[in-house]
Amino acid sequence: MSPELPADASAECRCVMLVDDEAMVRESTSQWLTMCGFHVETFSDGEKALAQLHEDWPGVLLSDVRMPGMDGMTLMREAQKVVPALPVILLTAHGDVDMAIGAMHEGAYDFIEKPYVPERLAETIQRACDKRRLTLENRRLQQDLASRSGLDAKLIGISPAIQRVREEILMLGQLDTNVIIYGETGTGKELVAQCLHEFSTRAAQPFVPINCGAIPENLIESELFGHEAGAFTGASKRRIGKFEYASGGTLFLDEIESMPQNLQIKLLRALQEGVIERLGSNQPITVDLRVVAAAKVDLREDEGFREDLFYRLCVSELHLAALRDRADDIPLLFAHYVSRAATDHQRSPRPLSDHDIDALQAYAWPGNVRELKNVAVRFALDHRVTAAELLSRGAPPLVTARINQRHLPLAVQVAEFEAQAIRRALQNHQGNIKAVMEELDLPRRTLNQKMQRYGLARESFIGSEQR
Known part of the structure; x- marks a missing residue:
C-alpha cells in the first residue's frame, strides 16, 4: 500500500x-x-x-x-x-x-x-x-x-466553449437542417462541418467541401452545378458538379461570403427547389443534400450577401471561439499535434515545460489552431528550441505576431531571453561548454541546470555554424 x-x-x-x-x-x-x-x-x-x-x-x-x-x-x-x-x-x-x-x-x-x-x-x-x-x-x-473516442477525439479540448460546440454538433447532427458556422481563420470550421456530417443521418454518404473564395468567379458555377461537353471553351467532356456529387450527403461551402451575387441567386433556387441544371443543359436534376456554410463575418451585416439566401442557409448557427479565448485547450491541443508529428517522423514526443505552457497560453494565436499545429510540428522536430523561442522569433511561416504584441508576463520574457542567450552561446561555440561558461560567466552546474530547463542539449550544437 x-x-x-x-x-x-x-x-x-x-x-x-x-x-x-x-x-x-x-x-x-x-x-x-x-x-x-x-x-x-x-x-x-x-x-x-x-x-x-x-x-x-x-x-x-x-x-x-x-x-x-x-x-x-x-x-x-x-x-x-x-x-x-x-x-x-x-x-x-x-x-x-x-x-x-x-x-x-x-x-x-x-x-x-x-x-x-x-x-x-x-x-x-x-x-x-x-x-x-x-x-x-x-x-x-x-x-x-x-482515451478519447468519438467526437471527443476529433474536437480536442476541455474548455466550456469546445464542450458547447460538441453538444451542439450532436444535437444538430440529427436535425438535418442547413447550418452556418462562424469563426476566424484557422478555428477549424471545416473540421466542425465534417463532424456535423459524421454524426448525422447522412454519414454514409459523401461529404463534399468547396472553398468559394479559392475558385475563379468564371468557374465556380461549373464547380457547383457541373457542365456538359462543349458548354464553354475547354469543356471537352461532361463533368458532375459538387451539388450533384454531394446528393444524399453534405455540401460544405467555405468562405461563402465571397460568393458572387449572380451565383447566390442560382444557389438560392437550387436550395429552394432541390433541382439543378448543368451548364449547357436544360435537363433538371433532383438533388437531396444538406448544406453547411462557413463564414468569417456575420452574413447579416454583409451588404453583398442576399438576405433571402441567408435565411435559407441559416436554419441553425454554430459559433467557434478563437483559440486565445479557450486557453485551457492550448496545452492539450499542442501535446496532441506534437505527439502526432513525433509519430509521423519516428521521434520521441517532447514534454512541455512550465515555460513552454506559459508562452503558449500567453500568445495571441492570430492563426488559431492552424497556426498552433504549425508551431507544434516545429517543436516536435527541433529539440534545440523551446516553444517560446519559436513564437518569439517567428520561425514557422504562419507565426506573424511579434513578441512585443503578446503582453507576456515579465518572468516569461526573462526566461525567453535567458534561453535564447544560452542557445546563441552554444551555437557560437559549437557546443563547447567551457567556452559557453566563460562567455556567460556561469558555473558549470548552473549552466547544466539551465540547459536542462530549456531543453538544450550540447550534442545538438556540436559542429553547428555560428549564426
Whole structure:
C-alpha cells in the first residue's frame, strides 16, 4: 500500500521520500522540509522506500549515498526501474563527489554535499518536484488524448466553449437542417462541418467541401452545378458538379461570403427547389443534400450577401471561439499535434515545460489552431528550441505576431531571453561548454541546470555554424 497523501500535496507534486540510515538526520531533515511545505515520508533503508514507490508517485526521492545494505546508487537504479522519470537527489559526503558525478551521468537529478545548506536543499527539491509534476502532467495529457473516442477525439479540448460546440454538433447532427458556422481563420470550421456530417443521418454518404473564395468567379458555377461537353471553351467532356456529387450527403461551402451575387441567386433556387441544371443543359436534376456554410463575418451585416439566401442557409448557427479565448485547450491541443508529428517522423514526443505552457497560453494565436499545429510540428522536430523561442522569433511561416504584441508576463520574457542567450552561446561555440561558461560567466552546474530547463542539449550544437 502506498502512503496516504494529502490532496494538495499530490496535486502540487510536493512529496519527498527521504532515505537515510541515521535517525537524527532523518528527523532533522524531515522537520526542515515539512516547514518548507513538503510532504515527507522517511525510510531507514532503500528496500522499504522501494516498496512504497509506484508509477504515479507525485514527488522525488532524496537518499543518502552510503548506507548499509542497499546504498543510494543501487536504490536510484532500482527506483528508476519502477519509475523511469523519477528525480533522484543524492546526499553525499565530501569524499563521494566523484561517485556522485558518475551518478548524474546515470540519471540522478542532482547531488548535495554534506553538511548541506538547508535553503539550497529545499530549492533543489522544489526544482525536482517541478520536473516531476511536468512529467506527470504530460503523461496525463497523453493518456487523456489516447482515451478519447468519438467526437471527443476529433474536437480536442476541455474548455466550456469546445464542450458547447460538441453538444451542439450532436444535437444538430440529427436535425438535418442547413447550418452556418462562424469563426476566424484557422478555428477549424471545416473540421466542425465534417463532424456535423459524421454524426448525422447522412454519414454514409459523401461529404463534399468547396472553398468559394479559392475558385475563379468564371468557374465556380461549373464547380457547383457541373457542365456538359462543349458548354464553354475547354469543356471537352461532361463533368458532375459538387451539388450533384454531394446528393444524399453534405455540401460544405467555405468562405461563402465571397460568393458572387449572380451565383447566390442560382444557389438560392437550387436550395429552394432541390433541382439543378448543368451548364449547357436544360435537363433538371433532383438533388437531396444538406448544406453547411462557413463564414468569417456575420452574413447579416454583409451588404453583398442576399438576405433571402441567408435565411435559407441559416436554419441553425454554430459559433467557434478563437483559440486565445479557450486557453485551457492550448496545452492539450499542442501535446496532441506534437505527439502526432513525433509519430509521423519516428521521434520521441517532447514534454512541455512550465515555460513552454506559459508562452503558449500567453500568445495571441492570430492563426488559431492552424497556426498552433504549425508551431507544434516545429517543436516536435527541433529539440534545440523551446516553444517560446519559436513564437518569439517567428520561425514557422504562419507565426506573424511579434513578441512585443503578446503582453507576456515579465518572468516569461526573462526566461525567453535567458534561453535564447544560452542557445546563441552554444551555437557560437559549437557546443563547447567551457567556452559557453566563460562567455556567460556561469558555473558549470548552473549552466547544466539551465540547459536542462530549456531543453538544450550540447550534442545538438556540436559542429553547428555560428549564426
